[in-house]
Amino acid sequence: MKRASPPSGRPGRPVRVADVAEAAGVSVATVSRTLNNKGRVDPELAARVRDAATRLGYRINGVARNLRRQDTQVWALIIPDINNPFYTAVARGVEDAAQEAGYSVLLGNTDEDEAKEQQYLEVAVQERVAGLILSPRSTTTDLSWFGGSGIPIVVVDRELDRPFDFVTASSYDGAVAATEHLLAQGWRRPACITRPSYAATAEQRRLGYLEVVRRHGLPELVGVVPFHDSGLDVITELMAGDHPPDSLLTVDSMLALGMISALKQLRKPIAAEVGLISFDDSAWAPVIEPPLSVIVQPAYEIGVAAAQLLIGRIRGEAPDGPQRRILDTTLIVRKSSGRSGR
Amino acid sequence: MKRASPPSGRPGRPVRVADVAEAAGVSVATVSRTLNNKGRVDPELAARVRDAATRLGYRINGVARNLRRQDTQVWALIIPDINNPFYTAVARGVEDAAQEAGYSVLLGNTDEDEAKEQQYLEVAVQERVAGLILSPRSTTTDLSWFGGSGIPIVVVDRELDRPFDFVTASSYDGAVAATEHLLAQGWRRPACITRPSYAATAEQRRLGYLEVVRRHGLPELVGVVPFHDSGLDVITELMAGDHPPDSLLTVDSMLALGMISALKQLRKPIAAEVGLISFDDSAWAPVIEPPLSVIVQPAYEIGVAAAQLLIGRIRGEAPDGPQRRILDTTLIVRKSSGRSGR
DNA sequence: TTGAAAGCGCTAACAT
DNA sequence: ATGTTAGCGCTTTCAA
Numbered sequence A, B: 001m002k003r004a005s006p007p008s009g010r011p012g013r014p015v016r017v018a019d020v021a022e023a024a025g026v027s028v029a030t031v032s033r034t035l036n037n038k039g040r041v042d043p044e045l046a047a048r049v050r051d052a053a054t055r056l057g058y059r060i061n062g063v064a065r066n067l068r069r070q071d072t073q074v075w076a077l078i079i080p081d082i083n084n085p086f087y088t089a090v091a092r093g094v095e096d097a098a099q100e101a102g103y104s105v106l107l108g109n110t111d112e113d114e115a116k117e118q119q120y121l122e123v124a125v126q127e128r129v130a131g132l133i134l135s136p137r138s139t140t141t142d143l144s145w146f147g148g149s150g151i152p153i154v155v156v157d158r159e160l161d162r163p164f165d166f167v168t169a170s171s172y173d174g175a176v177a178a179t180e181h182l183l184a185q186g187w188r189r190p191a192c193i194t195r196p197s198y199a200a201t202a203e204q205r206r207l208g209y210l211e212v213v214r215r216h217g218l219p220e221l222v223g224v225v226p227f228h229d230s231g232l233d234v235i236t237e238l239m240a241g242d243h244p245p246d247s248l249l250t251v252d253s254m255l256a257l258g259m260i261s262a263l264k265q266l267r268k269p270i271a272a273e274v275g276l277i278s279f280d281d282s283a284w285a286p287v288i289e290p291p292l293s294v295i296v297q298p299a300y301e302i303g304v305a306a307a308q309l310l311i312g313r314i315r316g317e318a319p320d321g322p323q324r325r326i327l328d329t330t331l332i333v334r335k336s337s338g339r340s341g342r
Numbered sequence C: 001t002t003g004a005a006a007g008c009g010c011t012a013a014c015a016t
Numbered sequence D: 001a002t003g004t005t006a007g008c009g010c011t012t013t014c015a016a
Helices: A017-024 A028-036 A043-056 A062-069 A085-100 A114-126 A171-184 A200-215 A232-240 A253-265 A299-314 B017-024 B028-036 B043-056 B062-069 B085-100 B114-126 B171-184 B200-215 B232-240 B253-265 B299-314
Strands: A074-079 A104-109 A131-134 A153-156 A165-169 A190-194 A221-224 A247-250 A275-279 A293-296 A324-327 A330-332 B074-079 B104-109 B131-134 B153-156 B165-169 B190-194 B221-224 B247-250 B275-279 B293-296 B324-327 B330-332
Touching (some): A017 A028, A028 A043, A062 B062, A074 A114, A085 A104, A085 A299, A114 A131, A131 A299, A153 A299, A171 A190, A171 A200, A171 A275, A171 A330, A190 A200, A221 A232, A232 A253, A247 A253, A253 A275, A299 A324, B017 B028, B017 B043, B028 B043, B074 B085, B074 B114, B085 B299, B114 B131, B131 B299, B153 B299, B165 B171, B165 B299, B171 B190, B171 B247, B171 B293, B171 B330, B190 B232, B200 B221, B232 B253, B247 B253, B253 B275, B299 B324
Parallel strands (some): A074 A104, A074 A131, A131 A153, A153 A165, A190 A247, A247 A275, A275 A293, B074 B104, B131 B153, B153 B165, B165 B324, B190 B221, B190 B247, B247 B275
Antiparallel strands (some): A293 A330, B293 B330
């Protein structure tokens, strides 16, 4: 099969500025200036250039431009797992805002794996991305070597133990509100089903929960579920123990699903016998029976805010110190957290 | 705040091969050869080079490498919407396989918008990506101009009307199986709730459904729901009509959720009064009441297969003509499609 | 306003 | 085995 190639120019090879220049009868400098709308250029010449460019099907070589300009139009977005609906939404927010500002985004999933995380960071520097948006695996993720690259970083969702621009939702407040809501519904033994504490958000939620139960002199019931696990074992054990919880706060939607299916298996009807509320809303939450009460994080907006901070840094318009944007969570009361059938 | 910079080298600027060469007391060629494991190089010199590189914190400039090699390590993945769990899974498959083969992926969401799609295609050529994986908005998406770029393309999920490497699940067969399953359960008036026909998969599913109802001499009940709509209006109208369906086949999970919530509103209990089966499995499908019967597409595997085809093309190992990989769908019978309470 | 030419950082052909 | 150097395609001084 013959390889298609644009008219004129070197056969089988992409068209270059030089080809356009030749076709338009001008110098490469004029072509560059025209196509970039930089400096003054005679309207007539400009027209000839544009005409030649479209005629030849010229597409600028971004790699060469980037090398020359010492700059790229690409961001890296490194997150734990795009399959988690929360991160999916964050990614959309980032992507939409990036796109609008003329950037593209390289996506990396770390799967809570430190090696993968470092590998993606490596790619980010090598590709000389214009900026990085990172949701670190752990509060202690190593970015020391990355600092020297001069690439601006915005941390999302999970905080680092070093100061960076940072966007997240108020996990602590959300957990406090959720726990208090459970108590207001009449539950007396709420438990918090959470993730390993190296994830900053999970830890904040546990702390928020703890604050409330302590203040009320209630027992501290915490179940820690590894990532990529829905928590069946943990809840089964908790329920079988001497002091089973009467209600549950889960820190992500996967855990909520895990609890729903576990409680069904344990024949503990939700709302009737055990209250349930979870972080993160999703399309199915209002549809299931009983509808799931949730604390919503503005995930899309978190992504957008991160993008905006990054743009500020890239343009050098941002203030010197690290900036923080803590977005509010919202409590959406549906049926699962209520106390019915008693 | 002073900008951190690595020891030695030009202050405040990234370390280059030349800096490493100088520090190691060798030529740039030797540095390049060492770091790329190409050609023979004296072990002692190699050691000095590696030492200097790590000492200076050298990170290769991928942009320069790409320009020189006329090649990149990046793919573009252009899909309708990463928020759709099906595409999320495809993206993970692509990303994992890409990563393993040493590529990174640039993500673009088109939102079924032709302009955005063309814009991302433009970015892909400009960045001279090594390959493109595309789920086109429409069977007629214009790729004529893209062909000349020489960038290999693999089409996923939705077929194009022109021949390209293509990976999808057998939508037609899946729809046939689902519809037959509905009939086997005793339902007599299955309807197909689908998407606009320019999306090739939706069209295949409608056709599969049609084949079965025609063969059985049953009425053809089709509701077409625009993208980004859950179908409440369509189902309400269908149910209020003279010939309401007694069961539903939906072509994606968002539609399934739409039907579930619509049927609740219409007080038509699922399974008891109307059967439901949907394309695409999800984490919530087995958990809801009644558990949702589904036709599963191997979404992750579709992504992986697309990546493999792409790698074959890039390496020039693939056969000349376009290749097709049609992966099987699987029927998972749960409760929603059964006929209970009658 | 336009053009000539340097040079971004790297690899690879060529010379040693 | 090692070094020298051209050149990838572009932008941007600088000179005309």
